[in-house]
Amino acid sequence: MSQEKSAKKTTIYDLAELAGTSASAVSAVLNGTWKKRRISAKLAERITTLADEQGYAVNMQASLLRREKSKIIGMIVPKYDNRYFGSIVETFETMARERGLFPIITCTRRDPELEVEAARTMLSYQVEWLVSTGATDPDRISDLCAAANVGSLNLDLPGTKAPSIISDNFTGARELTRRIMLNSRARMGEARPLLFIGGRASDHNTSERIRGFRAAHADIGVLLDESHILASGYAPEKAEASLASLARTEGSLPNGMFVNSTISLEGVMRWIKRSGHYGEHSPVIGCFDWDPFAALLGDDIEMVRQDVPSMLDAVFLIIQNGAADRTLIEIPPIFRENFSP
Amino acid sequence: MSQEKSAKKTTIYDLAELAGTSASAVSAVLNGTWKKRRISAKLAERITTLADEQGYAVNMQASLLRREKSKIIGMIVPKYDNRYFGSIVETFETMARERGLFPIITCTRRDPELEVEAARTMLSYQVEWLVSTGATDPDRISDLCAAANVGSLNLDLPGTKAPSIISDNFTGARELTRRIMLNSRARMGEARPLLFIGGRASDHNTSERIRGFRAAHADIGVLLDESHILASGYAPEKAEASLASLARTEGSLPNGMFVNSTISLEGVMRWIKRSGHYGEHSPVIGCFDWDPFAALLGDDIEMVRQDVPSMLDAVFLIIQNGAADRTLIEIPPIFRENFSP
């Protein structure tokens, strides 16, 4: 890595010399503690001007080493390729900064190894809190944090060793399923069992959503088909493949579907288009997650939006006030009629 | 901010005491420099085990303070709400880590003040390089970096005080325009002038794309209408509003459009749907940027994908080998037939 000029960076000692004062005075002026030190306004003025001229910037590494707290807060996130995680990251950054914290974020691409490596690195950087978003093994990360005396939090997917903030998946899925069935009935004349597709059966969110899916069928008195629950992963290709395979074995597919994420929806829509399976009569679809273009894809596509601002409010509330490790906070997702303008 | 336990963190001195050795030995073992120190394998072994047991993590603040280089590389990015920036961030993180660098990223929401504040903060954290992505005032950031002897780079939008890596907007836009016109001719029988919408006329990318747009019209010998170039901003609402306004004044809109980003496309598609302006005959569209759902929106929607991996290859190449400040690297965007599977 090449360095443009070889000049060293300006330090408070350089500034002190230029101002004809001491490093401690400079430090006090530059970090705002100088009122209690009763440093003269002219000295303060002189120092600030000088600092500006020299393009001085504190060395955080040195500053943090000396202080007790780093004010750094970390987050790991699986992907940046959808609106949900995108807004989680953006909101997290904004809220952290509003609270005087410095956010650092790492994308771990759903790779368990990368997750723990990222967690370790963040601990080295002295994060005071670590938020694991959609982590495959959140408890492992909580253990690492606990060993380093650092607070941890789970977001989106729950764990058992730190407070968790997630969507109310059961209630949300139940209502979403109800709506899909209503739409389907409006079109087909009668309520019919739906297909569930996407996600991993092993993860808490997916299993809760499947539970809500079942409950909604029971509510309406429709018997669902167990072989129509396809929790085959998050990647679009997975969804595409399992639809193809089901169509092959069963000939014809249900005309209503519950899709577990926009990422899975990508595969679903692609398959529908490519296969031509449904011909003119595209299926009635509901998706647990929101995307602006997907929303324009058809009239019969119902979407739920996870309430990211409320989820992160809860996160920062816990950071401020603490909470028991096994706390589970479930935030209701938002339906179409309550979408923000 | 509450701290769970009050125990202090383990340091190399604690480890040294437990292992009955010195801090420097521990340090050497833990950071891999111990081969050249000819430390015995058993000592090394003992120390590593101990470190594991104690959940030890180096204090980067201390380590970096002592070392000469931080290995930290910063990036500022406008938004996380579309695939283009999402993949820039994800690719940047991955490539940085592959090179032993620690990436820190800040989202500045197209806010010029936030941009410089973020840059300052990153300089405090001793970044060795700062990549400004889509910055509103990249030269300002380059100045800050220069004052701190830190390298800077512009991505997506060029500047004049640091090397810039951008898409080949002119050529890309010219070819995209040509394709839209071809599609339009195939449908309407004759080539007609298109509408240009989205972006800011003041930014380099938009003006280059408009230049390409003009060139393609000239190539085919079609006269374009200057009042049909609507560079009214990036937000979906802006696009929506300017279409509405144009439709009001002109009655009818061109049946082919060049849309300058997926974000603008969001507004365009919404307006088309809400207004019902085009009735059954939806317009032929081309978009400078790619989104998987937008791609499924219609048969006549052509998209170009900016070549993010190549752009970031160029970024890291410059970081390794250096380049003159005014270097401008233009990466050809990718058309449909060359999309990766």
Next chain:
DNA sequence: ATGAAAGCGCTAACAT
């Protein structure tokens, strides 16, 4: 109203 000095945890040159 301001300066001197100690020390945060780590690394690297210099001992042995």
Next chain:
DNA sequence: ATGTTAGCGCTTTCAT
């Protein structure tokens, strides 16, 4: 083959 020591740049008592 391993220990001692001098800082890295900053903050913070404690003197004055």
